Amino acid sequence: MRIKLKHQILMAPAAVLLIMGLLLIFLQYTYWDLSVKRRQANDLVKVFISLAEADLAAKRIHALSTALRRNFVVNAPRLEEMDQLYAHLSQAINHTLTHLEVPPETVTVLNQAVADLDPSEGIDTERFLSALSVMRPKVITLIEMARSQRGKIKREQNKSIGELVARTALVSLIVMSASIVLGILLSLFFARRILRRIQLISSGASSLLRGERKLSTAPETISDELDDLNVSLGNMADKLIRVVGAEKLLEGAEEERRRIARDLHDQTLSDLSSILRDIQELKSGTCANVAIKIETELQGAINNLREVMDDLHPQTLDVLGLNAALQSHIETHQNGNGHSVESNYYASDLAEELVLPKSTQLQLYRIIVEAVHNVYRHSGASRYEVNFDVANQQIVLSVEDNGCGFTLSKDALGRGLHNIQERARTIGATVEWRSSRFSTGTRFEVSMEYNKSAEIETT
Template identity: 50%
Template structure:
């Protein structure tokens, strides 16, 4: 009952968590607390019933012992009376009939056995026990038929047996009444206690389940709402618990850290997208304005008609202007490759390699681009990120690997797009490369994160060198870019 009152107070008090706040239970303990409390109350009920049954069994055993003593007293009394009758018949005869002697011997055995059971069961005073043993020993026919000794022993034994019989009879009557009364009270008491304990167990289980269930569901709903807001685009981190007490606190802390990291990833993605958009705008401005102006100047110079030294000067100016236009176009291509928007990822890579990396002083390469790549539903951001990552990885091979050849592969493997660049150079361990001073690897990782790709560096299939691989999960069929 006290436990039930405590649970009710816990659920409906003004501060429902006050009792459990100092020592918050783990989630699994909160879940099993209600059935554990019910099982504890049921165990206490079983212990009470077991004790009650033991007490009843003890009283029944006591009643059986009194019955055994009563029968033994009756047997001893009958044996004593019969022995007294036989002694009266014998009188003062000097010779004893064999049959009388045998009967006396049999009666003595019954008397000895009955008194032995009495002394074994009854907790008699030592004086009474000594008197009984002495009287029975004096009635032993094996010691000789001495009528005076027998009469003295019977006179000493019969009053003691009579008093014991009266005592046992009173105890039996008293125990019989108490037994009947105890059984009725026991049934009523046991039924009442069983109903109270079962009812308390049900109430305690319900209230503990309600309290912890409501508490767990409220916290789960808060976490679910936080995750839903993050999924909907609201990247406000949910509050992190000051201390991790259970699994839900650990989940809340994980969601907080995940949201914080997602904020950084999204911030990086937005920054890269903004930078690429600005580069694209600058390239368009250069193309639409600066190149147009330079082309107009070039046409004006080409229309100039002069002879001699003047003609040579105009030719030099025209050549310098053409070189400047070419350099400006290269700058435009580095800012934002137009071939990527016009032709696609594969042709843009192929064009860049042919125009810039097919020189005699650079290592030869092998390029393979699957025809299925151009049909993939890649967004403009994904195509641009893949293009920049491929160029950065190729630049690292040329600058650091000291390779004599390398291979560039762009292919589709089931539901993934695979970009791999493999060389036969020195090789390196990317984990041993410090972050500071090596922006190339950092840029590759950050660009891959913005499009949801994974990058890895491993051993090359050549005898030496490094294999760079990017894996981009492709959107489902029918999903737009």
């Protein structure tokens, strides 16, 4: 299964970030071990302070007990002081036994000594002095033990800090180097894959510009954005081929029209003209009436033939351009289908000077001619107007009548309207039907973008 393109792009930085995250976890674990040792050292400091307080309290209790043994007078201040000293001593011993590893026999001795020093059990100087004689050596021993352990932990801590710095530097260097190398390798791997696929797509697009269709095979399933682009390019190529094929078909049809019109002009029209001249010579003879009738019929046939040639391929369009061809066609067909229709043609100054490629002006001419024929055949109008304008880099041609109008729908499109839309599509134009500015009727409009420099180059 192919990874999506955005995930391929994120793969290298994600791998680097993951490795750096693991490095941070390792450093956190290492510093946590160092913090444990620091906490142990702090606990020993507190134990040392507690033992010092216990020793001071024991000394003061010893002094009070000695004074009471010489002069056994217990007053309230001394009794209160004795209680306070015992509280400090008991708290210090308990704190020491909690945070310092002490042999069990020492714990028993200290607990018994603390119990014997309790003033609430009665003031007994002999008991106090006996308990103190047992306790103080133990306290001094514990002080030395705490001092020794503290020094040991401090030395280990200093050693650990040195090892930690060295290990951290080494691991950081290795991990960062590995992450950089891995990031570069992943970037190169995915970049080469992506660039190779982009190059294939680019080669396919270049082949389209050369008129070939050498696209890479479209995938059966779309896995990432490049697959989507490849499929879209293939669809665009197929559509472009269809459009170009339709345009070439129309060009071929127009070329065939031109050939037929030329043959009619060079052969049939020439023959009919020759016959007409011969018949005109018969007017002076006895067959004058018959000759006049034949002349009239032949003249009508010649006129009809000229109209057919003009419909096949208007000579005015090649010689004088789109504006003159449209004006000539409208003036020639003012009496279409046997009834007179008022027509008006308007062209702006820019439209009169407009120069377009032959294929473009031919399609525009065919579109407007078809729209005018629809006015004569279907609208029942008594008046129509044709406008030709160029403004805001837009070519706009419109046919507007005062006929009965109609509603446009895809299902109701006849061949004429369908041809209009197909011709407009081949030149990149858009067509639109809407209500006329007259009280009734239809306005047909075809518009397309106009780039003067591009059109001149194409021409």
